Amino acid sequence: MLGKIRNKLDNYLISIVIPLKNWGVTPNQITIISLPLSLIASIFYFLQMPVLAGVFILLMGFMDILDGSLARISKKESIRGAVLDSTIDRFTEIIPMLFLGISNLSNWLIVTLAVFSSMLPSFVRAKIEKYSEKVPENIKYSIGERSERLIVLILFSFLYPVYTNSLNLALVIIIILSLYSTFVRLYSFLK
Numbered sequence: 001m002l003g004k005i006r007n008k009l010d011n012y013l014i015s016i017v018i019p020l021k022n023w024g025v026t027p028n029q030i031t032i033i034s035l036p037l038s039l040i041a042s043i044f045y046f047l048q049m050p051v052l053a054g055v056f057i058l059l060m061g062f063m064d065i066l067d068g069s070l071a072r073i074s075k076k077e078s079i080r081g082a083v084l085d086s087t088i089d090r091f092t093e094i095i096p097m098l099f100l101g102i103s104n105l106s107n108w109l110i111v112t113l114a115v116f117s118s119m120l121p122s123f124v125r126a127k128i129e130k131y132s133e134k135v136p137e138n139i140k141y142s143i144g145e146r147s148e149r150l151i152v153l154i155l156f157s158f159l160y161p162v163y164t165n166s167l168n169l170a171l172v173i174i175i176i177l178s179l180y181s182t183f184v185r186l187y188s189f190l191k
Contacts, residue, residue: 013069020070020108027071031085034063038092039158042099045087045171050105050167053096054157060092061150086122089146096153105160114171117178118149132189135182149174 020030041056053089067085071077094115101111121144156170 010129013066014073016066017070017073020066021074025070027067027074027076027081028084030063030067030070031081033089034060034067034088034092035088037063038095042096044165045096045099045105046103048103048105050157050160054154057096057150057154057157061147061154064089064092064147090119090122095134095147097174100167106171110168110171110175114174114178117175118146121145121178121185123182124182124189128185128189144177144179148177153175 001187032186037056037060041053044050045055045064067081071081071171085093095112097111097118100106109178152170152173156173158165
């Protein structure tokens, strides 16, 4: 759902993107920066400091928006970049969730279900795009995309000091959003 507004964000990010472009920064370099930010967030989960983890996931999410804007504005969109971005996205989403389980901030069963279900929407979309000539909007963008899942994780990380079960709740919401997105895409394709 938030994916629909990415192109609109380019207008707001142009003051950041143009200097990056002029300095020779590439979209792939910005994409790669997301990985260490995700690892730092994971370490903060391990240290049971979810608020700081949430800050680094927020920065990671901003890098994810920035790399796409830089690619579009600098006309450097490529298949290589898309595959790199998609792959890094999987790592940066899964690793922090795993560390929620490692740190005992969340129940392992919930972590496992969240990791599994969060992989489904992009898998279904990729399969549909591979076999379809024209992909409908509700398959490209639906509620429960990675951006919404990250927002849930960020918000509930910030809530942790006042509600210590917030991260279990965040993962349950992520499971629901992921499954909803998966089945909306599947249903839209099959009908």
